[in-house]
Amino acid sequence: xxxxxxxxxxxxxxxxxxxxxxxxxxxxxxxxxxxxxxxxxxxxxxxxxxxxxxxxxxxxxxxxxxxxxxxxxxxxxxxxxxxxxxxxxxxxxxxxxxxxxxxxxxxxxxxxxxxxxxxxxxxxxxxxxxxxxxxxxxxxxxxxxxxxxxxxxxxxxxxxxxxxxxxxxxxxxxxxxxxxxxxxxxxxxxxxxxxxxxxxxxxxxxxxxxxxxxxxxxxxxxxxxxxxxxxxxxxxxxxxxxxxxxxxxxxxxxxxxxxxxxxxxxxxxxxxxxxxxxxxxxxxxxxxxxxxxxxxxxxxxxxxxxxxxxxxxxxxxxxxxxxxxxxxxxxxxxxxxxxxxxxxxxxxxxxxxxxxxxxxxxxxxxxxxxxxxxxxxxxxxxxxxxxxxxxxxxxxxxxxxxxxxxxxxxxxxxxxxxxxxxxxxxxxxxxxxxxxxxxxxxxxxxxxxxxxxxxxxxxxxxxxxxxxxxxxxxxxxxxxxxxxxxxxxxxxxxxxxxxxxxxxxxxxxxxxxxxxxxxxxxxxxxxxxxxxxxxxxxxxxxxxxxxxxxxxxxxxxxxxxxxxxxxxxxxxxxxxx
Amino acid sequence: xxxxxxxxxxxxxxxxxxxxxxxxxxxxxxxxxxxxxxxxxxxxxxxxxxxxxxxxxxxxxxxxxxxxxxxxxxxxxxxxxxxxxxxxxxxxxxxxxxxxxxxxxxxxxxxxxxxxxxxxxxxxxxxxxxxxxxxxxxxxxxxxxxxxxxxxxxxxxxxxxxxxxxxxxxxxxxxxxxxxxxxxxxxxxxxxxxxxxxxxxxxxxxxxxxxxxxxxxxxxxxxxxxxxxxxxxxxxxxxxxxxxxxxxxxxxxxxxxxxxxxxxxxxxxxxxxxxxxxxxxxxxxxxxxxxxxxxxxxxxxxxxxxxxxxxxxxxxxxxxxxxxxxxxxxxxxxxxx
Numbered sequence: 015x016x017x018x019x020x021x022x023x024x025x026x027x028x029x030x031x032x033x034x035x036x037x038x039x040x041x042x043x044x045x046x047x048x049x050x051x052x053x054x055x056x057x058x059x060x061x062x063x064x065x066x067x068x069x070x071x072x073x074x075x076x077x078x079x080x081x082x083x084x085x086x087x088x089x090x091x092x093x094x095x096x097x098x099x100x101x102x103x104x105x106x107x108x109x110x111x112x113x114x115x116x117x118x119x120x121x122x123x124x125x126x127x128x129x130x131x132x133x134x135x136x137x138x139x140x141x142x143x144x145x146x147x148x149x150x151x152x153x154x155x156x157x158x159x160x161x162x163x164x165x166x167x168x169x170x171x172x173x174x175x176x177x178x179x180x181x182x183x184x185x186x187x188x189x190x191x192x193x194x195x196x197x198x199x200x201x202x203x204x205x206x207x208x209x210x211x212x213x214x215x216x217x218x219x220x221x222x223x224x225x226x227x228x229x230x231x232x233x234x235x236x237x238x239x240x241x242x243x244x245x246x247x248x249x250x251x252x253x254x255x256x257x258x259x260x261x262x263x264x265x266x267x268x269x270x271x272x273x274x275x276x277x278x279x280x281x282x283x284x285x286x287x288x289x290x291x292x293x294x295x296x297x298x299x300x301x302x303x304x305x306x307x308x309x310x311x312x313x314x315x316x317x318x319x320x321x322x323x324x325x326x327x328x329x330x331x332x333x334x335x336x337x338x339x340x341x342x343x344x345x346x347x348x349x350x351x352x353x354x355x356x357x358x359x360x361x362x363x364x365x366x367x368x369x370x371x372x373x374x375x376x377x378x379x380x381x382x383x384x385x386x387x388x389x390x391x392x393x394x395x396x397x398x399x400x401x402x403x404x405x406x407x408x409x410x411x412x413x414x415x416x417x418x419x420x421x422x423x424x425x426x427x428x429x430x431x432x433x434x435x436x437x438x439x440x441x442x443x444x445x446x447x448x449x450x451x452x453x454x455x456x457x458x459x460x461x462x463x464x465x466x467x468x469x470x471x472x473x474x475x476x477x478x479x480x481x482x483x484x485x486x487x488x489x490x491x492x493x494x495x496x497x498x499x500x501x502x503x504x505x506x507x508x509x510x511x512x513x514x515x516x517x518x519x520x521x522x523x524x525x526x527x528x529x530x531x532x533x534x535x536x537x538x539x540x541x542x543x544x545x546x547x548x549x550x551x552x553x554x555x556x557x558x559x560x561x562x563x564x565x566x567x568x569x570x571x572x573x574x575x576x577x578x579x580x581x582x583x584x585x586x587x588x589x590x591x
Numbered sequence: 592x593x594x595x596x597x598x599x600x601x602x603x604x605x606x607x608x609x610x611x612x613x614x615x616x617x618x619x620x621x622x623x624x625x626x627x628x629x630x631x632x633x634x635x636x637x638x639x640x641x642x643x644x645x646x647x648x649x650x651x652x653x654x655x656x657x658x659x660x661x662x663x664x665x666x667x668x669x670x671x672x673x674x675x676x677x678x679x680x681x682x683x684x685x686x687x688x689x690x691x692x693x694x695x696x697x698x699x700x701x702x703x704x705x706x707x708x709x710x711x712x713x714x715x716x717x718x719x720x721x722x723x724x725x726x727x728x729x730x731x732x733x734x735x736x737x738x739x740x741x742x743x744x745x746x747x748x749x750x751x752x753x754x755x756x757x758x759x760x761x762x763x764x765x766x767x768x769x770x771x772x773x774x775x776x777x778x779x780x781x782x783x784x785x786x787x788x789x790x791x792x793x794x795x796x797x798x799x800x801x802x803x804x805x806x807x808x809x810x811x812x813x814x815x816x817x818x819x820x821x822x823x824x825x826x827x828x829x830x831x832x833x834x835x836x837x838x839x840x841x842x843x844x845x846x847x848x849x850x851x852x853x854x855x856x857x858x859x860x861x862x863x864x865x866x867x868x869x870x871x872x873x874x875x876x877x878x879x880x881x882x883x884x885x886x887x888x889x890x891x892x893x894x895x896x897x898x899x900x901x902x903x904x905x906x907x908x909x910x911x912x913x914x915x916x917x918x919x920x921x922x923x924x925x926x927x928x
Contacts, residue, residue, distance in 0.1 A: 088764050098628070098675055106631055181640045183631030244643045249677050269676045269683070270886065271878040295759070297876050301742060302758050305750040311763045466623035466891050473635050508636065 086590045089289035089572075092297040092312040100267055101252040102223050103176045106183035108485060108582055109273075109294070111220045115581035116275055116292070118223025118258035119283070121151050121170065121202075122214060126587065129340070129394060129489040129579035132218060135283070136165055136259065137202075146209040146533055151202045151217075159226040159259045160278045167196035172227035174204070176238035180246055184221035186496075187487065209533030215490035218580045226257035233257075261287040261586035271296055275585070287586040307332060307567055314568040314575075316583075319437050320383040323565060331570050336383050336563040337577050340392045341436045341485040343379075344558040345447060350512035350519060351476025353427055356456070361418035363554035368411035369454045370447065372404050375559050378446045379438045383565075387558035389547035390484075390498040394579075395491045397543025401551065404558075408453055415454045423455020428479040429471055432462040435483045436562035443559065444481055473508075475515035481559075489579045491543040492532060498556045499524050499546065510555045524549050592919060596912065603908045607901060611665065614900035615658055618893050625891035626650065629674050648674065661897070670901070671894030675886060680898035683883060688902070689773025690760060691879030694871070695864045696774075697799035702806030702864075703857055709807065710814025711846060717819065725815070729808030741801045741874035748797065755797055758876035762790050798875040802868055806860050810853055817849035824848075851922055858914025862907040 096107040102118045122140065125131035137151040157165040171194045178188035190210055195203040206213065216222065230236040234251030256264035261283065262275040273294040277287045295312065297303045303315035304322050308329065318326075318334070326334040347366060349358040356362050376384050387393055388401035415421060428448070433440055441462060448458040458479055463471075471477055487493055498506045500521035507518040524546060531542035550556060566575050573589040626644055627635060634640040645651040649660055664671060670680035713725035748755040760775055761767060768778040768787060776795070779787040821827060822845060830840045869881035880899060887895035 090763055099677060106633075181634065181637060181643070183633045186633065243640060244646070253677065268686075268878065269678070270687075270882050293764075295876070296878070297758065298873055299742075302745065302874070302876065305745055306757050308750055309753065309757055311757055311759075464623065464889065466625065466627045467621070469627045469632055469635060470622065470624045505633065505636065 086289045088291040088293060089314070089585070089588065090312045091292065091294045091314045091316060092303040092306050093294050093316040094298045094300075094303075095273065095294060095296050097267070097269075097273065099249055099252070100256070100264065101182075101249045102221070102225055102258070103173070103180045103184070104182040104249055104252075106221065111580070111582040112294070112585065113264075113273065113275075114220035114223050115260065115578075115583075116262040116287075116585045117256045117260045117264060118220070118225060119157075119165075119260045120218055120220065120223050121153070122218045124215075124218045124489055124578060124580040126576040126578040126584065130396065132214060136170075136224060140214070142214065146211045146213070146535070147206045149204045149206075149213055149217075151204075153200045153202065154282075155200055156282050157259055158280060158282045159229075159257065160263045160280050161226065161229065161257075162280050163226065163228070164199070165224060165226075165259050166199040167202045168199070169224050169227045170194070170202045171196050172230075172238045173225045174222065176225070176236065176242055176246070177222065179238060179240050179242040181243040184219075184487065187216050187219060187221055208529070211532050211535060211539060212488070212490035212492040215488045215580075219488035220581050221487065223258060223260070226259070229257040261285070262292065265291070281586075283586075285586050288589045289585070292585055304567070307569075310569075313572055318565045318567045320381045320563070320565055323567070326567060332567060333570050333572075333575070334565065334567040336565055338385070338394065339436070339562060339564045339577060340394055340579055341483065341564075342387055342392055342558050342561040343436060343438045343440075343443065343481065343483045344390070344556050345479060345481045346477075346506065346510065346556055347554060348476040348478055348480070348510040348512070349555070350510055350516040351478045352512060352515060354476070354478035356420045356424040356426055357478055359418045359420065360554070361414045362420060362456070365411040365414035365418065365454050366451060366456060367404065367554050367557050368407045368414065369450055369456075370404070370557065370559070371406045371450050372559065373406075374450075375443060375446050379443050379560055380436075380562050383437070383563045385561040385563070387561040389551045390494045390556045390558060391491050391543060391547045391550075392486070392494070392558075393561055395486075395489070395494070395543075396540045397491045397547045400544050401547050406450075411454050415456075420455075423457065425457040425459060426478045427461060428458040428481075429461040429463055429468060429477045430481040431465040431468040433465065433483075436485075436560070437565070438483070438560050438562060440481055447481075447559075473513045476509050476512040486579060491546075492528065495524065495528050495531075495543075495546050495550070499528065499550055500553060500555070501525050501528050506556060519553075519555070521549065521553070592916070596916060599908075599912045599915075603905075603912075606908055607904050608662075610900055610904035611662070611897055612658075614897050615661065615893075618891065618896045619654060621891060623891055625674055625893060628890035628892065661894075665901075670898045673887070673895045673898075674892040675890050675895065680894045683895065684880065684898055684902055686773075687879050687883050690877055691865055691868055691872070691881060693760075693774040693776060694795065694798055694802060694868055694877055694879060695861065697795045698803030698806065698864050698868075699857065699861055700803075701799050702803035702860070703810055703853075705803075706807040706810025707814055707846075707850075707853070709811035710849075711818065711841070713811060713815040714818035714822070714845075714849075715841065717815075722815075725811055729811045732804035732806075732808035735804070737801055737870045738874060740804070741797070741871060744797045744801065745874070756790070756794050758874070760791065760794060760877060762794075765790070798871050798877060801874075802864055802871045806857075806864070809856060809860070813853055813856060814846075814849055817852055818845050821845045821848050851918070854917050854921060855914055858910050858917065859907075862903070862910040865903075865906050 093109065095109045097109050099105050100113065102114055105114060119136050121135060121137035123133045123135045125133055136153055136157050138154045139152050141150045153165060153167060159165060174188055174194055178185055190206050190208060191204055192207050193205045230248060234248035234255065236248035237246040253267055261278055261281045263278050265274040265276045267273050275292045277290045297306060300317050300319045304318050304325060306312045307315040323334050326332050347357050347363050348354055372386050376382055385393055386403040388398065388403050391398045428444060430440055430444055444460050448460055451458055495501060496504055498504065500507050500519050501524050502520060507520055511517050511519040527542055527546050531539055531546065534542055564577055568575055571591040573591055574587050576587060578584055626641060629648065630640050630644045649657055673680050673683055676683055709725040709728060713722040716722050745757065749757045756762065768775060768782045768784055771778045771781050775791040776788055779791055827840060827845060830844050868879060869885055872879045872881035884899045887899060
């Protein structure tokens with residue numbers, strides 16, 4: 015491990031804002047605290063600048079010189095981390111995407127500015143056959159893992175087979191492949207039984223990062239062969255070791271505290287990391303993230319709420335902006351769920367879609383910092399551009415209710431997980447939905463529950479009306495049809511049909527359209543996904559409410575801040591002025 | 592006394608078994624499946640994965656069989672493996688306990704010292720302004736919500752004034768001191784790193800204040816009431832008649848006797864603070880037992896939930912025993928049997 019304590023680093027000066035306070039509050043609290051501290055030295059002369067602790071064992075030096083030559087400082091990111099594992103084939107979460115992208119490189123990358131543009135990473139080039147069933151990748155012969163050994167086709171085969179066989183949450187990404195051939199050390203050929211035009215975007219997903227198979231097998235006991243789901247015991251090993259070729263390596267992970275990465279000094283690629291060390295700090299509360307950014311204790315705050323942004327205005331040391339994201343929150347209407355008789359009527363579901371005040375929901379939940387979204391395929395993905403955005407039309411909604419089998423309305427259960435994601439508080443949102451639907455006589459019985467309880471119910475017998483969220487795993491639109499559409503194997507086809515207690519709602523037309531889309535390319539593919547998007551809209555099972563925007567808040571000397579569709583944040587792309 | 596202590600220690604395992612049993616049963620009464628946090632939402636519909644996970648974590652067995660296995664492992668010192676962190680629960684607990692212990696000890700120190708000080712002032716200045724101020728302080732500390740207080744203090748003293756450091760046990764870009772006790776203040780002192788000791792101590796001020804203020808209120812009211820009882824006792828009159836100074840009467844006689852009930856409160860409060868620092872730890876990004884317990888409960892991490900319950904139970908049993916012993920040591924009139 016590099017001893018950064020002895021290195022000459024530039025360090026960002028503290029950015030303590032010292033605005034005058036309401037005197038009474040300050041005085042009262044100051045009195046209390048000084049009393050509590052029993053005379054402790056409350057140094058009004060200034061705060062402790064980030065990294066200026068001249069204590070032994072401290073890292074970083076406080077010169078106040080932001081990046082004027084020399085090496086960059088340690089980058090500190092405040093984030094409410096959702097990590098549960100660091101095993102690259104078992105991981106599946108937003109923070110996992112950042113970690114995996116930094117440590118385990120993929121064959122193909124995605125241009126952070128355009129999710130539909132693929133760029134080379136471990137693979138220099140790739141070829142797809144005409145019917146999208148065979149994908150040939152040529153690896154860069156210069157590519158090496160952090161230990162200096164070359165990245166070979168055997169590592170790619172091992173990593174992808176382990177992903178498939180371990181049957182983790184991201185294993186579905188490898189579904190349908192029939193063989194992975196490695197004719198030589200630099201060539202990988204993946205064959206699918208059916209056309210799969212989504213595979214190139216899938217290869218760019220962070221979950222398909224490549225692991226040094228020899229190390230993982232020898233030191234971690236990792237297994238890629240069939241049966242890995244029961245036999246592989248390497249998860250513990252991956253908590254304290256990494257074996258990738260990415261710009262960073264894992265230094266340590268402490269659950270509930272921090273994830274520390276160190277720059278891979280053997281990195282072979284063209285965009286090596288600027289920051290020698292990255293620490294992702296667990297900071298659950300968004301207000302605490304904001305305060306630590308203002309104080310200069312962290313460089314990036316990843317989950318600041320839109321409401322708080324005004325507090326950063328005028329601070330020359332901080333950049334804050336909202337950017338579009340592909341994350342969204344939706345309500346789901348399940349006609350097959352137990353107790354959802356009213357929702358089985360197409361007119362009722364259509365009326366519900368029309369009764370919702372989409373603009374009001376955006377205002378209430380994210381203070382307007384979001385967009386409306388037409389279908390489950392989010393804005394920016396192919397198949398979304400030509401669909402009509404939803405608008406409230408109460409007159410038409412009431413007319414549809416009058417023409418339905420439930421002209422006097424009905425009461426229905428609305429169980430939902432009590433979460434706050436993408437800046438949307440579900441309690442607030444569902445109260446607004448409840449208020450809107452009352453206008454057409456649909457009474458929602460709101461039932462907030464914890465997420466595990468929600469999952470149990472939705473899988474067992476469905477939930478008539480619920481709310482959930484979604485973020486993309488890769489950049490192909492097929493994932494939305496496969497998860498939300500009325501197609502074979504879709505999670506929501508099953509849930510909307512009543513889960514285990516019912517039968518999936520399958521639309522043969524959507525099945526056909528999806529098969530065609532997976533075999534198509536270019537404009538034809540776009541047209542097919544547009545048709546699929548319209549079909550999912552017409553089914554009125556998934557009703558997107560908020561395509562939220564992300565708040566990016568970071569130190570002004572950080573450059574190239576971005577939001578990547580595949581990877582969230584690519585740490586090696588970040589720079590320093 | 593030794594016999595009494597041994598008897599209490601002999602009963603302790605039975606109490607712990609009771610605590611574990613209750614925790615074991617209650618966590619399984621929750622109508623939700625812990626497998627969601629193990630295999631993920633998407634895989635809950637995959638019977639192969641669900642079966643493999645059930646087998647791996649022993650959830651495929653009947654409830655009595657699960658209980659028997661758990662208790663058998665526990666008897667051998669195996670607390671199980673956390674569903675969530677995939678680490679040994681014992682390792683998780685021992686890694687996080689020092690953080691909570693350091694915070695709790697600081698809160699206890701503040702609560703007791705400030706509580707006694709305020710209580711003495713309130714008793715001596717009975718029904719005068721200092722008494723009213725002390726009462727107001729006590730009432731406020733007992734009634735103010737911890738999360739609100741924590742956020743306000745951070746906003747005022749960290750974000751706005753910059754007088755005190757923010758959340759977390761260590762300054763940014765700082766490595767922890769060499770591990771001896773896990774209490775950073777102690778370890779940094781042991782390493783001779785006084786500047787780090789000072790930094791770590793400053794970081795304790797706000798969370799310790801938030802956690803300990805409630806105790807300050809209780810202790811101050813108790814001291815006040817006890818001192819007022821003692822002030823009119825015969826021995827106090829005798830002491831004054833002997834010509835002792837008022838200060839000496841108060842400190843050496845009245846306060847000494849008035850402290851007795853406080854021992855009980857402080858002893859029980861230590862356990863309560865240690866296991867009840869959930870919100871404080873969350874607000875101040877303090878990676879201790881409290882935040883571990885919250886995550887364990889949220890994800891239905893059965894082994895971790897049971898581990899926290901055992902730890903909490905053991906702490907309460909030991910602190911309660913220590914309180915009784917201290918009481919007997921402090922007051923020769925009390926005989927433990």
